[in-house]
Amino acid sequence: MASVSERMAAAPSARAAVDAAHLHRAIFVGIAIFLAVAPFLLYPVFLMKVLCFALFACAFNLLLGYGGLLSFGHAAYLGTASYICAHTAKVWGMPPEVAILLGTAAAAALGFVFGSLAIRRQGIYFAMITLALAQMVFFFSLQAPFTGGEDGIQAVPRGHLFGLIDLSRDTSLYYVVAVIFLVGVLFIYRVIHSPFGQVLKAIRDNEPRAISLGYATNRYKLVVFTLSATLAGLAGATKAIVFQLASLTDVHWTMSGEVVLMTLVGGMGTVFGPMVGAAVIVTMQNYLAHLGAWVTVIQGVIFVICVMLFREGIIGVLARRLKRPL
Amino acid sequence: MKTGRMLLATALVALFAGGAEAQVSVKLGVLNDRSGTYADLSGEGSVIAARMAVEDFKAKDKGINVEIVSADHQNKPDIGSNIARQWYDQDGVDVILDVPTSSVALAINQITREKNKIFINSGAAASDLTGKQCSPNTVHWTYDTWALANGTGSAMVKAGGDTWFFLTADYAFGHALERDTIAVVEKSGGKVLGTVRHPFPGSDFSSFLLQAQSSGAKVIGLANAGGDTINSIKQAAEFGITQAGQNLAGLLVFITDVNALGLQTAQGLVLTESFYWDLNDETRAFAKRFAEKSGGKMPTMVQAGVYAGTLHYLKAVEALKDKDSAKVMAKMKEMPTDDPLFGKGQVRADGRKIHDMYLFEVKKPEESKGPWDYYKLVATIPAAEAFRPLDQGECPLVKG
Numbered sequence: 001m002a003s004v005s006e007r008m009a010a011a012p013s014a015r016a017a018v019d020a021a022h023l024h025r026a027i028f029v030g031i032a033i034f035l036a037v038a039p040f041l042l043y044p045v046f047l048m049k050v051l052c053f054a055l056f057a058c059a060f061n062l063l064l065g066y067g068g069l070l071s072f073g074h075a076a077y078l079g080t081a082s083y084i085c086a087h088t089a090k091v092w093g094m095p096p097e098v099a100i101l102l103g104t105a106a107a108a109a110l111g112f113v114f115g116s117l118a119i120r121r122q123g124i125y126f127a128m129i130t131l132a133l134a135q136m137v138f139f140f141s142l143q144a145p146f147t148g149g150e151d152g153i154q155a156v157p158r159g160h161l162f163g164l165i166d167l168s169r170d171t172s173l174y175y176v177v178a179v180i181f182l183v184g185v186l187f188i189y190r191v192i193h194s195p196f197g198q199v200l201k202a203i204r205d206n207e208p209r210a211i212s213l214g215y216a217t218n219r220y221k222l223v224v225f226t227l228s229a230t231l232a233g234l235a236g237a238t239k240a241i242v243f244q245l246a247s248l249t250d251v252h253w254t255m256s257g258e259v260v261l262m263t264l265v266g267g268m269g270t271v272f273g274p275m276v277g278a279a280v281i282v283t284m285q286n287y288l289a290h291l292g293a294w295v296t297v298i299q300g301v302i303f304v305i306c307v308m309l310f311r312e313g314i315i316g317v318l319a320r321r322l323k324r325p326l
Numbered sequence: 327m328k329t330g331r332m333l334l335a336t337a338l339v340a341l342f343a344g345g346a347e348a349q350v351s352v353k354l355g356v357l358n359d360r361s362g363t364y365a366d367l368s369g370e371g372s373v374i375a376a377r378m379a380v381e382d383f384k385a386k387d388k389g390i391n392v393e394i395v396s397a398d399h400q401n402k403p404d405i406g407s408n409i410a411r412q413w414y415d416q417d418g419v420d421v422i423l424d425v426p427t428s429s430v431a432l433a434i435n436q437i438t439r440e441k442n443k444i445f446i447n448s449g450a451a452a453s454d455l456t457g458k459q460c461s462p463n464t465v466h467w468t469y470d471t472w473a474l475a476n477g478t479g480s481a482m483v484k485a486g487g488d489t490w491f492f493l494t495a496d497y498a499f500g501h502a503l504e505r506d507t508i509a510v511v512e513k514s515g516g517k518v519l520g521t522v523r524h525p526f527p528g529s530d531f532s533s534f535l536l537q538a539q540s541s542g543a544k545v546i547g548l549a550n551a552g553g554d555t556i557n558s559i560k561q562a563a564e565f566g567i568t569q570a571g572q573n574l575a576g577l578l579v580f581i582t583d584v585n586a587l588g589l590q591t592a593q594g595l596v597l598t599e600s601f602y603w604d605l606n607d608e609t610r611a612f613a614k615r616f617a618e619k620s621g622g623k624m625p626t627m628v629q630a631g632v633y634a635g636t637l638h639y640l641k642a643v644e645a646l647k648d649k650d651s652a653k654v655m656a657k658m659k660e661m662p663t664d665d666p667l668f669g670k671g672q673v674r675a676d677g678r679k680i681h682d683m684y685l686f687e688v689k690k691p692e693e694s695k696g697p698w699d700y701y702k703l704v705a706t707i708p709a710a711e712a713f714r715p716l717d718q719g720e721c722p723l724v725k726g
Contacts, residue, residue: 043411148498150499151429239404295400
């Protein structure tokens with residue numbers, strides 16, 4: 001009898017999960033189709049910027065939304081990767097794919113080191129440690145001779161992908177960036193729906209309970225921290241190729257703040273929220289640029305409205321309305 | 327019937343006459359900081375200056391249609407380069423003007439070259455724009471770090487300030503500024519008694535200022551920028567350094583900084599600029615008209631540079647009746663420059679615009695006769711000596 005009622009209870013939730021998976025697949029297909037036609041409707045360089053920041057925000061969301069860890073130093077990984085990528089592409093003459101991989105690897109290594117220090121503390125202390133370490137990276141970037149100080153690394157060649165595809169054409173580069181973005185977010189999607197992701201959510205919701213169930217929570221936290229840093233690095237390295245420059249903006253603490261803003265506006269802990277958040281913020285920075293000082297004011301007002309009225313973010317509210325996880 | 331035909335004929339003649347006057351449409355984009363540190367220095371004032379240049383040139387009567395757009399790059403190179411690409415690729419912008427902040431300016435420099443458009447920089451200090459990274463599509467109008475270091479360094483030594491102590495921001499920019507100024511000071515026969523590096527960005531300069539004070543140097547050179555310079559000047563005033571007879575020399579200070587500091591704090595500071603509104607009748611006339619449009623603010627040298635650069639560009643377009651980038655750039659370099667704000671000058675092969683620079687000292691509060699009456703002229707650095715010699719910039723355009 002008991003087993004029947006258990007099965008009855010389990011069935012709808014299993015069906016819901018399958019439903020959600022179908023929905024998500026449909027959305028991903030929708031995104032892929034949109035990305036395929038977007039450069040005919042919108043300016044490709046702008047789209048590439050949105051994609052880089054969307055990937056950055058998704059990587060951050062993996063840590064904050066699913067790991068429950070608020071890092072306030074994610075600019076360090078974005079910026080390090082973009083410096084390494086720019087330097088290897090420009091000075092060492094690496095092809096773009098190798099430069100991006102080297103940048104990403106540098107961010108991964110940095111994430112591992114910083115992560116293993118930061119996860120020893122929780123809450124505000126965790127955030128402060130990540131911030132402090134990121135400030136050290138900023139200082140290093142300011143001082144190190146290869147970063148060019150406040151001038152940054154300029155005139156990074158876009159090069160030829162695999163020696164074949166000329167990336168100096170905006171459209172070809174756009175499709176490369178779109179593929180990198182899709183691979184990145186699908187990887188994140190896979191991670192959060194894997195057993196590893198389930199444990200991660202358990203740790204986020206109740207860490208002592210996860211420990212009592214026998215999970216080595218620190219190891220999980222370190223892995224997710226490193227993954228997040230790596231993907232942030234992927235975004236940063238790609239951005240360096242897109243804009244052909246790496247500068248202090250990418251390692252500055254305001255960049256760490258901006259990614260928090262993007263994630264919160266879009267919807268923390270949702271799959272698609274950070275993408276929407278990044279698109280909203282980047283679009284504002286870009287299309288409201290002629291309003292001058294008002295951009296930052298509007299950005300602030302939107303953030304306040306978002307926090308006061310819909311704390312789950314745009315996609316979070318949408319998901320609640322639709323009663324579906326997004 | 328006959329009158330009707332006459333009318334038609336007249337209309338046709340008028341139409342053809344209008345068509346015969348070659349119409350050139352150009353679009354100018356003013357890209358600068360409209361919300362941050364450099365908003366006062368460039369910002370909306372630069373847009374006003376560009377509009378005034380178009381008006382004064384009477385572009386419409388000369389068959390040139392000018393449209394001006396503007397945007398805020400927020401001092402971020404990625405935002406700036408995104409806007410610039412969009413302007414060039416989609417919005418049909420022909421020229422980008424102003425662009426303070428070195429990192430953004432260098433990025434726009436590259437994009438402009440790639441897209442074969444024209445970049446007339448006024449706001450940025452980076453001397454690399456006409457040095458290692460020089461481009462056939464860039465004109466650097468108003469000033470650069472070399473000119474500021476040179477002007478302040480040499481003219482101060484000549485004026486008797488022959489012993490120096492440097493307060494330097496500890497990063498590449500500060501080091502470069504310090505190195506360039508030391509070279510000039512020593513070449514002019516001065517002596518450097520010492521240097522001290524302060525962290526960037528810094529807030530407490532007291533210990534560094536005390537070292538500078540006790541060094542006994544006649545001049546304390548501030549090899550820093552922005553907030554650091556403001557803070558060090560404020561704290562120097564609290565120590566009474568200038569009142570005690572030492573001179574503060576700002577190597578990257580603008581009139582807007584002096585305005586923000588107030589004369590009480592900034593008095594006695596010496597600095598180099600390429601334009602001051604109260605230099606002569608022509609600059610005063612321009613400044614008066616400018617102030618009417620900008621709510622009483624006087625033009626800065628950066629805004630003056632946007633005005634003069636726009637004027638020179640329009641002259642080249644008028645002469646050619648064409649806006650082809652290569653032709654216009656060649657014309658701008660070939661034609662000597664002449665405008666009411668910077669006087670006569672030229673654009674060199676490396677893109678550097680050459681004109682006089684001026685060494686100013688900030689007045690004491692009792693010497694000032696009204697708002698914006700801030701400077702007294704100490705020395706004029708003639709155009710020939712004011713900028714880095716053509717062969718020392720390592721600009722590939724010059725060698726080739």
